[in-house]
Amino acid sequence: MVSRNVFTDIIMVAFLIVLQIFILNEMALSGKYIPVLYPVFVMFYPFYRNKYTYIITSFLLGLGIDAFMGTWGINAFATTSIAYFRAQLFQSSISDEADSFSFQSIQWTQFLFFIFINIFIHQLLVQYIEFFKLSRVLDVFVNIVITSGVSFVFVLLYALMFRIKEKV
């Protein structure tokens, strides 16, 4: 695999935006549950890379999605949040202290939990900011859980396809 740098990051961001907007957004299950794949960039970004590059590309990814969906700032906010807190989420996903930040060092259950908690928090932020009404809290929460479940399947397929668990 080509070694990653800032340019490959940006190309990947662009690719994920196109994939999300023009393919996945059209695949809405039963009309409203859209599988969200683009956070894979944030979740599976190598731990050893420059964190400033990491967080700014995450921000640009979210902003790009926003630009096409007309939800200025919402996805950018959520994506930047999970990017910043990924280290903490990773630590909380594993039971014992790991030697290094790597997916190879953790078990599959921990890996799946890490994926789900990331997607769930991301969706939680996105949808509550988007609907922004206390009167619809339960309604929106059900929506978040189902969307997270759908997205989890797609993210897992991506992880298996690119062998993330073994490589990153």
Place this chain on the structure above:
Amino acid sequence: MGFLIRLFSRRGFFLFFIFLEVVAIVLIFRKNAIQQSFIAAKTSAINSAVSGYIDEGTSYLKLRQINQDLVAQNKALMLQLYGRDTLSSPTELEIDDTQKGQQIYSVVDAEVISNSINRADNYFTINRGKNQNVAPEMGVITPRGIAGIVINTTDNYALVQSVLSIHNIRINASLKKNGYFGTLTWKGDSPRVMHLADIPKYVSLNIGDTIITDNKSTIFPKGIMIGRIAGYEIDPRTSFWDISVELSEDMGNLHKAYVVNNLRKVEIKQIQDTLKKVENGK
């Protein structure tokens, strides 16, 4: 400055994260309709709350001015309430006499401003005088009956002899049902009762019969209500009926009165004066 550099070197990533989130939040509230309206509602609520406090504060500063305004207004209202001499301007009733019958009586409305009922000869004062064409020997009636006769006037006031006078009042009155007439006087016993004399004893009477003014007077028009028969007995000295008449007007509670003026009084007086000349000539 050194503090800032240390802060950025140690916490740089966190601050950068915060910066990106702030950019996102600014975008959220600037570009999205729902969040924008939320912010607009919140800011306008804060605005109105703050300006409400400011208004309250400035209203305290204005209290002195408001107080002065109220005092001035009070003064004007009190002048209106206590400072005026009459509550209403006088009106004269005019009858259209071109069609049928000529006007015999003119009427001026008045208000009773002082009154007495506890003396042998009682008087009351009304707030109409010469300026309103009120002159002596005019009758004063009320909505419920007769009240008295004008005896003296000033420019704006008139003194009225009340019907409750032992010596000075002789009123021609008649029974409404059959027209027999007599003289109505007051004996000073009760302010509600007058006595009708000179009715022949062969006239049958009933308690409650109506007594009205007669047309043989130049003072009161014919048919003004006086009262109802409260009792009757034969006067042994004259062998006429002595009829107690309960007045329909409560003389102790006079407020509104009307001065009636017989426009043909002068003419009637002229013809009656010729009788005196004849008698004097004898």
